[in-house]
Amino acid sequence: MQQDYRKWYSHHLGRDIDMLVYGNWGYPVVLFPTSMGHYYEYKDFGLVETARWFVETGKVKLFCIDSIDRDSWYAKHLHPGARIWNHVLYDRFLHEELVPGIQRECNVQKIGVSGASFGGYHALNFAFRHPEQVGHLLTMGAAFDIRSFLGGYYDQNVYFNNPPDFLPNAQNNEFHHMNIVLGTSEYDFCRDANYQMSGILSRKGIRHQLDVSPWGNHDWPVWKDQFPRYLSQI
Template sequence: MQRAFFHFFAHLILQEQHRRFYSHHLGQDIDMLVFGSWGYPVVIFPTSGGHDNEARDFKLIEAARPLVEAGRVKLFCIDSIDRYSWYAKHLPPAVRVQNHVFYDQFLSEELVPMLQRECNVDKIGVAGCSFGGYHALNFAFRHPNQVAHVFTMGAAFDIRQFVDGHHDDNVYFNNPPEYMPHAHSEHFHWMNIILGTAEHDFCKEDTCRMSALLAHKGINHRLDIKPFGNHDWPVWREMFPQYLNTI
C-alpha cells in the first residue's frame, strides 16, 4: 500500500530543477526553473517584474504537463530583470533600456547557446503572458535566427510608455511596432508565430495591431482571439498547451 501511494504521489510531481548561474552580461546571478527531462526547449518569460517561479505558481506549467511528461517539450522559466529595466522608475530612461539590452545579450549570447547544446537544436521556442509576451516577441524578432516558435498571450508590444519620452537606438530596436516595419529576415517566414488574446483583454487592440503589421509584411502567423475571458491566467492556461501542441 505504501509503495503504491509513493508511486502515485511521484507521478503527481512534475520534474522540476532549479538552476542559478552567473551572467557575464548582467554581472549577476540569474535563476531559472526547468521542467521536463527532454523535449523541444521553450523559454517562458514572466509577467511584469515576475520571477522564474511564476509560471509554476500560477499553474501554467501544470496546464502543459501532458506535453512535458510525454517528452514533447522542455520548459525553461527564466527570471526577468524588469525591476532594473523597464520598471526601474528610479533610473534615467536611457539606463533602463540599456539594462534591458544587457538582458537581451544574456539571452542571445549565454542562455540560448546553452539550450541549443543541451537540447541539440538549432532554434528554440519562446513564450510569455502579458509583459512576458512582449519579451518573447521582441527577442524572437530581434534574433529570428535563434527562434523557431513564438507564443504570446495577452501581450502589448509598444514600450515607449516605459521611457518617459526618451528615444534612442536602444528604444527603437527594442520596440517591435517601430522596428518591424523595416526589419527583413528570411527567418521570419519560417517562424511559427501565434498571437493570443481574449475578447475582453485590455491588450487585445495591441495584439491585433501587431497582427496587422505582420500581415502587411506578408509574415505568416496566427491571431487567436478567445471569445470569452479577459487579461488573466485562466485564459492563458487554456492557450498555452494548445500553442505548444503546434511544435
C-alpha cells in the same frame, strides 16, 4: 514532472539568473514572466501544470527564467537611458549566453519562446531581434509598444527594442520560417495591441495566427487555456 532549479551566472549582467526547468528532454521553450515576475511565477499560477502532458511525454522542455524588469522597464529611479541599456544587457545575456546553452543542451538549432502579458513582449521582441534562434513564438495577452515606460525618452536602443517601430523596416528570411501565435481574448485590454501587431505581420507577409479567445479578460484562466493549445502546434 521533473523539476530542476538552476542558477545561471550572466557575464553581461554580472549576476545570477534563476530558473526552473521542467522535463528531461523535448523541444525547449523559454517562458518569460509577466511584469516584474520571477522564475517561479508560472508554477505558482498553475500554467506549468497545463503543460504536464507535453513535458512528461518528452515533447517539450520548459525553461522558466527570471526577468530584470525591476532594473529596466520598471526602474523609475533610473534615467530612461539606463533603463533601456539594462534591457540591452538582458537581451545580450539571452542571445549570447542562455539560448546558445539551451541549443547545445537540447541539440536544436532553434528554440521556442513564450510568455503572458509583459512576458509576451519579451518573447516577441527577442524572436524578431534574433529569428535565427527562434522557431516558435507563442504570446498570450501581450502588448508590444514600450515607449510609455520611458517618459518620452528615445534613442537607438529604444527603437531596436520596440517591435512596432523596428519590425516594419526589418528584413530577415528567418521571419518566414517561424511558427507565430498571437493570443488574446475578447475583453483583454491588450487585444488592440495584438490586432495592430497582426497587421504589421500581415503587411510584411509573415504568416501567423491571431487567436482571440471568445471569453475572458487579461488574466490567468485565459492563458492557462491557451498555453497547452499553442504547445500542441510544436
